[in-house]
Amino acid sequence: MKCSVKAPAKINLSLDVLGKREDGYHEVEMIMTTVDLADRIDLTELPHPQITVEVSEGYVPSDHRNLAWQAGHLLQTRFGVKKGAHIYITKRIPVAAGLAGGSSDAAATLRGLNELWGLDLSLDELAKLGSEIGSDVPFCVYGGTAIATGRGEIIEHIDAPPPFWVILAKPPTGVSTADIYRGLQLDAVTHPDTPKMVEAIRAQDFKQICSQLHNVLESVTLGLYPEVANIKNQMQKFGADGVLMSGSGPTVFGLIEKESRVNQIYNGLRGFCEDVFAVRVIRSANTCLKPDKNGIL
Ligand SMILES: C[C@@](CO)(OP(=O)(O)O)[C@H](O)COP(=O)(O)OP(=O)(O)OC[C@H]1O[C@@H](n2ccc(N)nc2=O)[C@H](O)[C@@H]1O
Numbered sequence: 091m092k093c094s095v096k097a098p099a100k101i102n103l104s105l106d107v108l109g110k111r112e113d114g115y116h117e118v119e120m121i122m123t124t125v126d127l128a129d130r131i132d133l134t135e136l137p138h139p140q141i142t143v144e145v146s147e148g149y150v151p152s153d154h155r156n157l158a159w160q161a162g163h164l165l166q167t168r169f170g171v172k173k174g175a176h177i178y179i180t181k182r183i184p185v186a187a188g189l190a191g192g193s194s195d196a197a198a199t200l201r202g203l204n205e206l207w208g209l210d211l212s213l214d215e216l217a218k219l220g221s222e223i224g225s226d227v228p229f230c231v232y233g234g235t236a237i238a239t240g241r242g243e244i245i246e247h248i249d250a251p252p253p254f255w256v257i258l259a260k261p262p263t264g265v266s267t268a269d270i271y272r273g274l275q276l277d278a279v280t281h282p283d284t285p286k287m288v289e290a291i292r293a294q295d296f297k298q299i300c301s302q303l304h305n306v307l308e309s310v311t312l313g314l315y316p317e318v319a320n321i322k323n324q325m326q327k328f329g330a331d332g333v334l335m336s337g338s339g340p341t342v343f344g345l346i347e348k349e350s351r352v353n354q355i356y357n358g359l360r361g362f363c364e365d366v367f368a369v370r371v372i373r374s375a376n377t378c379l380k381p382d383k384n385g386i387l
């Protein structure tokens with residue numbers, strides 16, 4: 091049996107850090123939404139209890155460090171699954187970019203293996219398991235748009251924002267999420283107005299969404315990597331309606347209402363940045379796709 095699953099990237103429309111927790115993590119309040127830049131996960135059932143991983147990009151680990159491997163191993167051990175799986179990951183989401191590529195691969199693997207191994211777990215159960223792998227995995231299990239609190243694992247679904255274009259631009263810099271959280275000076279932070287952003291999304295008010303974009307981790311990353319500030323400036327200069335860094339960075343996203351402006355901004359950024367994508371917001375996580383009798387998805 092085979093199954094293929096899409097693993098979409100996320101952006102943080104708003105990211106607040108409320109305090110430091112005793113477990114070393116930070117208490118957050120984030121508004122997250124999925125965009126249609128996705129990795130593809132191809133799962134093949136194996137008759138013996140082994141998890142193997144292959145990745146299209148050689149620099150991503152294909153052993154126990156891969157979050158998709160961890161997802162498979164977690165399901166296997168927790169539910170005594172006697173079968174195994176080969177996980178092939180076609181990477182399209184830039185790595186260590188603030189777009190939750192690894193977390194989404196883990197979430198898609200949980201959804202796909204749940205179906206392939208006939209475990210019949212609910213999305214809520216998968217999200218709970220996912221929180222053992224990483225803070226962003228529960229959100230990625232559901233997809234859509236949500237407020238994430240706790241260390242990111244408590245998910246409250248909200249309306250999708252109105253349709254708009256999102257341009258993602260990532261400089262050739264890998265960022266360590268732990269380093270960025272560590273560099274945050276909580277007493278010097280200006281907090282976003284999260285209820286205002288939620289209200290703007292509910293009212294489908296694009297202008298208000300753009301004016302409420304705020305990420306408290308941005309100043310830490312911008313201080314360490316001036317190239318991120320440079321991309322922000324360029325994105326603004328080329329005419330994006332709203333601009334913000336996603337997660338711990340270094341990817342910067344621009345929100346654009348008018349389709350006619352997308353090409354111009356995309357081409358302008360491509361002039362000095364290799365990783366640029368023009369995408370749209372998507373409304374929910376993809377479920378497992380089954381091949382037809384000819385093996386075609
Ligand atoms: C910043 C965010 C925003 O969505 O995304 P990315 O930039 O990674 O995409 C997330 O909070 C990242 O979530 P995730 O990447 O799953 O983090 P984890 O693997 O759980 O943790 C990595 C490290 O980040 C720090 N960490 C993470 C989450 C949190 N609420 N507080 C923290 O202090 C901890 O030092 C932890 O060891």
Ligand SMILES: Nc1ncnc2c1ncn2[C@@H]1O[C@H](COP(=O)(O)OP(=O)(O)O)[C@@H](O)[C@H]1O
Nearest residue numbers: 155156157185186187188189190191192193195
């Ligand atoms: N399936 C995976 N895809 C990408 N990176 C992975 C994966 N599994 C583990 N990793 C590791 O996780 C780290 C963070 O990657 P990623 O999830 O892309 O970043 P971010 O959390 O910033 O969105 C990378 O350094 C990478 O080595």
